[in-house]
Amino acid sequence: MRIYPLDPQGAAEGTPLVTGDVTLRDFSHTSRFGLKGRGSVAFLQSQGISVPGVNETATGVLRLGSEEVVVLDGPTELRASWEAAQAPKGYYAWREETWAMMHLSGERLFDLMAKICPVDLSVSAFAVGRIAQTRVGYVEAITWRNDRDGIGFDLLFDIAATAFFADAVATASAEFNREVTP
Amino acid sequence: MKILTCPMNGPRNINEFQSFGPLKANPDPDATSDADWARHLFRADNSRGTIVEWWRHVPSNYFFLAERNATTNEVIRTFDPSELEQM
Numbered sequence: 522m523r524i525y526p527l528d529p530q531g532a533a534e535g536t537p538l539v540t541g542d543v544t545l546r547d548f549s550h551t552s553r554f555g556l557k558g559r560g561s562v563a564f565l566q567s568q569g570i571s572v573p574g575v576n577e578t579a580t581g582v583l584r585l586g587s588e589e590v591v592v593l594d595g596p597t598e599l600r601a602s603w604e605a606a607q608a609p610k611g612y613y614a615w616r617e618e619t620w621a622m623m624h625l626s627g628e629r630l631f632d633l634m635a636k637i638c639p640v641d642l643s644v645s646a647f648a649v650g651r652i653a654q655t656r657v658g659y660v661e662a663i664t665w666r667n668d669r670d671g672i673g674f675d676l677l678f679d680i681a682a683t684a685f686f687a688d689a690v691a692t693a694s695a696e697f698n699r700e701v702t703p
Numbered sequence: 704m705k706i707l708t709c710p711m712n713g714p715r716n717i718n719e720f721q722s723f724g725p726l727k728a729n730p731d732p733d734a735t736s737d738a739d740w741a742r743h744l745f746r747a748d749n750s751r752g753t754i755v756e757w758w759r760h761v762p763s764n765y766f767f768l769a770e771r772n773a774t775t776n777e778v779i780r781t782f783d784p785s786e787l788e789q790m
Contacts, residue, residue, distance in 0.1 A: 575711060576711065576712065585763060586711070586763065586764075586765060639715070639716050639719075640715075653712075654712055654760070654762045654763035655712070655715065655719060655762050656716075656719060656762060661761060661762040662762065663762070663763075
């Protein structure tokens with residue numbers, strides 16, 4: 522069984538995730554099927570999966586390059602279909618093991634993002650459906666709007682940076698999340 | 704912070720990029736001496752004027768080319784490597 526960093530016995534076990542006016546949640550255990558290289562897009566299309574334009578996301582499919590795609594929470598048989606398919610079909614990118622997936626939300630979300638990400642992610646500048654591949658909280662990250670229960674951003678980044686990222690968000694959000702004493 | 708325009712990701716802070724040196728033609732493996740291979744791999748002309756260089760946008764691992772004036776440091780344009788086939 523796979524152990525993710527924040528799981529019991531994981532490398533980042535016990536690292537607190539901030540909650541309040543900025544809330545960080547971990548979704549690393551969710552399914553991510555990533556392909557990269559020649560044939561990736563054609564394979565997914567052959568499985569009836571619609572692939573959006575570069576740096577766009579639609580229906581759980583992230584297009585990260587001309588031949589780089591990640592399918593979130595895709596059909597369970599996708600991996601077996603890919604194994605059985607004829608090349609060129611891209612190569613397997615192990616996104617469920619190499620990347621952490623987290624979600625940021627909260628009242629002060631956009632104040633936080635303005636502080637920790639150089640790309641303007643405000644509602645007027647960054648539409649739902651676009652992807653930013655950039656840096657968030659000093660870590661190279663991929664982020665896009667995904668309003669799970671209120672406005673929020675999903676993030677993918679190197680899974681080895683899980684604790685570092687959680688700490689960076691906690692530090693950056695301290696001014697928004699601080700306890701007010703009378 | 705300087706801004707460089709990535710052909711795939713748009714304008715980004717320069718610290719999101721890594722330089723990979725000038726674009727060079729690959730030598731013919733059958734007709735190149737060891738000394739010329741070494742020069743090709745490890746030495747670059749430090750020329751003035753307009754040069755074409757490889758760059759990578761690190762977060763997206765996207766390689767592209769930039770035309771830059773090495774004297775003034777002005778970036779004239781950036782473009783996808785597929786344009787090389789049309790040059």
